[in-house]
Amino acid sequence: MARVVYPWRRLAIILAFCTVLQVVSGYQCHSCTTYCKTLPNGKLDPETCDCESETSCSGDKCFTKVEIFPDELTAIIQKGCASGLSTGLDGCHYAGQAESVHCYCEGEKCNNKRKSEFYVPKTLPTVECCECSEPHGDECADKKCKRTCRGNYCLVDFDGVEQGCGLGLPRLQSFMRINDYPALQGQTTCARYEATLSTVVHGCVCTNPSGFCNQVGKTREYQLEKVVERRLDDQNYCYSLHEKAKKPFGKDVFRKSDTCEGHYCFISLTTSELVVESASFEENLEDHDNFIGMVRPRYEIMAGCLKVDSDEKVTPGCTTEYATNSSDPISKHCVCDSHLCNYFDLLSNKAAPLGRQIIRPKSVPKTNESSTPDKQSITADTASHGPNRTEQIPNMYIYVLLTLLIKFVL
Incomplete structure (x- = not known):
């Protein structure tokens, strides 16, 4: 006898598949930048100052950044996608000062003014x-x-x-x-x-x-x-570097690097900045009353060592913010926990920051076994051939989950 598949079961399969697919592909987010005049009190008027793009990016989260320039009475709004964010950041918050508000959300094109509650920061204890x-x-x-x-x-x-x-x-x-x-x-x-x-x-x-x-x-x-004084005998060697440029960096920038020691290593990259410029040329500074907000290329890379008061507070991994795709970031910040893990490859998605490398000092004569290896003598034993195991796990998990869902529904 033929097996009957009820319509509601077909619908359940489709919905389950779409849910898993959504988790894999991420959410579509508005990706745009605009500027406007602020209100007389220096605040943003989200009714007249906002952008919603026809083009979009795909990410785990969507973001909106509001930067206010009080002297120029101008605000800039930037929107895009984010991945690898720490938990507990949903909603809008001041980013250290009243002139900077950062909003994060999870959902299809959620980074609009209504879903983001007109970019009003959350109230926190004082x-x-x-x-x-x-x-x-x-x-x-x-x-x-x-x-x-x-x-x-x-x-x-x-x-x-x-x-x-x-x-x-x-x-x-x-x-x-x-x-x-x-x-x-x-x-x-x-x-x-x-x-x-x-x-x-x-x-x-x-x-x-x-x-x-x-x-x-x-x-x-x-x-x-x-x-x-914490973990003095359990620290990592890290690349140490700080450079600025007007064009993108290559890995050769690490020829200028030194080393330092910390509980963790980090590497950060920014590729642009939000700025305002006068819309016209005026001889006197006080005559400038019309300004234009823009995104200006500005490349800065920092790599170094991080010491913290508690390992439970640190989450190794990378946070990326971007307007088009994650391989072309606006900013990227990574924290890792192995020797010399903060190399340039971490910025280009060619290295997994969570996996701890096997680190061995260069071989030394047995008579010197008790001596401390020099910083420059450290080598990473990267015995990974083929795909990284951590990259295979999500795909395997998704396949198994879909198979179980279909069998259960049918």
């Missing part, structure tokens, strides 16, 4: 912080606040000693690729990352509700114990 800046002439005491300010988080930078407060999400969250950052509310997060000797960030962010969590003395002790 804390009271110490405010002081020795580079600007202040003397910052260890246990007292020179001044105070309120923000969504407090921060302290030990290089030059600066204390202050920030709005929304701190840059450290995206740099460390922290998952579910709001869950760390009330805690202190410290890190030290270095690209070159002149490019060092050494500080903390905190959200303790009792306030003044960024006192210099308290946070410096925490940084020394939890970051600088």
